Amino acid sequence: MRINSFVCGPLTVEINEGKIISVIEGYVKKGKSKQEVIDYADAVVMPGLVDVHVHLDEPGRTQWEGFYTGTRAAAAGGVTTVVDMPLNNHPTTVSMETLKLKLEAAENKIYVDVGFWGGLIPENALNTSILEGLLNAGVLGLKSFMCPSGINDFPMTTLHHIKEGLSVLARYRRPLLVHAEKQHHSKNHLDHNDKGDHRAYLTYLNTRPPSWEEAAIKELIGVTQHTRIGGSLEGAHVHIAHLSDSSASLDLIKEAKSHGDSVSVETCPHYLAFSSEGIPNGDTRFKCSPPIRDAYNKKKLWEAVLEGHIDLLSSDHSPTVPGLKLLEEGDFLKAWGGISSLQFDLPVTWSSGKKYGLTLEQLSLLWSKKPATFAGLEAKGAIAVGNHADIVVWHPEQEFDLNDDYPVFLKHPGLSAYMGKRLSGEVLDTFVRGNLVFKKGKHAPAACGIPILAK
Template identity: 55%
Template sequence: MCREKQAVQELVNAAQITTAGSSAQGAHIHIVHLSDAGNSLDLIKKAKHDGAHLSVETCPHYLSFSAEEIPDGNTQYKCAPPIRHAENRASLWKALMEGHIDFLSSDHSPAPPELKLLEEGDFINAWGGISSLQLVLPATWTFGKEHGITLERVALWWSVNPAKLAKLSQKGSIEVGKDADLVIWDPETSFIVDENYSLFHKHKVTPYAGKTLSGQVISTFSRGNLVYHEGHHATKACGLSILSA
């Protein structure tokens, strides 16, 4: 049994005590970063069908890349759980489109380049994590177009459902009385990910480098305040700028 399936099985077992009449009735279990669209997903689907209070997310890198296309020693792609084969990626997309996977998350995990052991190509000892926070919207859009995704689906996966899970009643949708957290973007514009010029996170090693993505973010607003516009962050925005991660 692979480690991911083993971990999911333990969570599914725990979820059984969240059903009606149990000692932990109403408790909720959330499974992060699902990469196994086979046995692990089957366990999750059955638990949901049986009434367990359980949800699950996956990440754009599991929907964007496949093991077959990763060059030997390219530790930019190392993450946990690992990126799996192309057939598995297609199954993840199918499960997402059918609603078996509830939403997406970045699993943004930047690291100093030396921790990725790029020159050694050592997958065993390299830092496991994908730097991608800035790219999750265009990555989802780019690789999802062949699966028939819509803007409504993207909003559901990235805004509506995450806000519901976190019980952030002021977030997740554009409605009167809610926080005006908005993104303005052009889904038709393509761009090449340049880690030296177009990425804002401190440690820029990412498997998306050199890839052409569709969907250019133009502006973002946080609670109605402009915080980013065409490559520049606002000098006087609400809150504090955190760009060191």
């Protein structure tokens, strides 16, 4: 099969047996006989997105999302690989046995390729053989929380657990992703028992100040110094999930990187597209942790992205059921924290980013090459000879309204914070390993995604 496209000049990508076999500047008019040629004219052909932070919640909470709905939404949004988080599913993915349950649940249901993070919790951190079993079974790395996760069977880890986990991960050369917020009480800090207006977003924002992120990251940086070349944790890598604070927390990460620590950081579209000032009273679709901060913070976060201080983007797609989002009560303190977004990674990032000067090359690095490399997926994330033919074809300038008529494939479309927005950048077609999994608004009849296991 050949794909022709005209972006920065004509381009032809040749695909055979799921892999890219040539990338040629210019249109190749004559191919082998019987070879299928798709001409995309002036649409953009880019590597499919690799979303390394997605909660698919199956098994156990399929009513929240699920492999079928989540990966169909991913395919419709040009996301060709997702890496599933070890929590919100039940049981959580914290052992070889629970990973097996994930794999069984995913069978014949996934429309894009799916990798898995395992969970680092106190129990397995203190039992190396459980962790080794989980890593040997193929999780791409581990994830832990420095504050309560909101899920009973996923307890938070202390720095001691994190160090234990890193010493195992160092041998496997796989990363630890950390939810870096550390609860502490300060003078202005209102906690959940205080009587602020629960429908006001500011009440919630004040319960999770930037100093929570700063405190957690400061502790982590004390550990990442040992990941430097020659250090006691050489080979280990710490990745800070969903950074929201673009001030002191970011400065700490920059400093650690300047010393050669093996550390990276992601942020998410909701921190780049929204600001606290614009969140309506009672609209709990916008509740997440760490919280969406003010417009100045957002601007600084975009600057950090464009200057390369933020390594990659991910969705932290974390949906739930309408009942737990408490939309009617609009109670920001009691509602589930998590933003539903997976299908909109590409248009949301583009619509917001182009106002700040984001280029297509940067977009592609942040959403494909960098996350693929981070997760150890060498054959993904770039249109290059030998790579998987994971491709999104899209029209960056095509605008659309996310209204009730728009085909949203997520389990609960109405819960997404992006509904009602006008976005720029419509996906035409999505290929996963050469299979056309989404074409002009329709999915392929069969789910041809495969699970990705580390060797």
